[in-house]
Amino acid sequence: MTKSILVFEPSNEETILDIPITKTQELPEISISTKKEKPQKQPKYKRPKATTTEGHYVTNSVLLPEMLRAKALGRVTPELAEMFLKIATRYSMSKNFAHLSAIRDDMISNAVLNLLQNGLKFNPEKSSNPFSYTTQCCYHSFLMVIAEEKKQREIRDTLLLDNGVNASLGHMEKEHDSYRERHAEFFENE
DSSP states (O other): OEEEEEEEOTTSOEEEEEEEOOSSOOOOOOOOOOSOOOOOOOOOOOOOOOSSOTTOSOOHHHHHHHHHHHHHHTSOOHHHHHHHHHHHHHHHTSTTTTTOGGGHHHHHHHHHHHHHHHGGGOOTTTOSOHHHHHHHHHHHHHHHHHHHHHHHHHHHHHHHHHTTOOOOHHHHHHHHHHHHHHTHHHHTTO
8 A cells, every 4th residue: 555645845845755554554754854954063162271471461581680670770671661561551451450441541550650669679589470569569559549539439429419410320329328327217117
């Protein structure tokens, strides 16, 4: 016994298949996929850890002799100042400070100024890692700039409120919380 099966393929052409079927046999499964197969994703390539310092912007092997030379001269050399600028610029783009693009220039200039004033205080007898010393100087300079900006923002927001203009949202929330604390007896029933 032969049965004809009508199959619709994605190309909209009708195909008739003659498949012999006996009573003990079941119909063979015919599956036609209309979905496009997605190409296999290539595995992500993870860059191996660098074994050399080639391509680094400043290394300890370059920074330490330059700091020792500047210490012997008693002043910061132009090469050392350029290294300080590179370190401060690159560190300002780290994840800790990436969101502060509005004050990045102020942070960098303050860090370089701090390094020019205190860079020669590095003691090579205590440590042979001047890069960490300069990075910590940059970090603390950045924190000082952020604190100064916060003070200025608080002064600005207070003046805006005194003149009847809305201040920043953070300041308004802080003012609201302090008002609720000062007048807690009125808000107890809420």
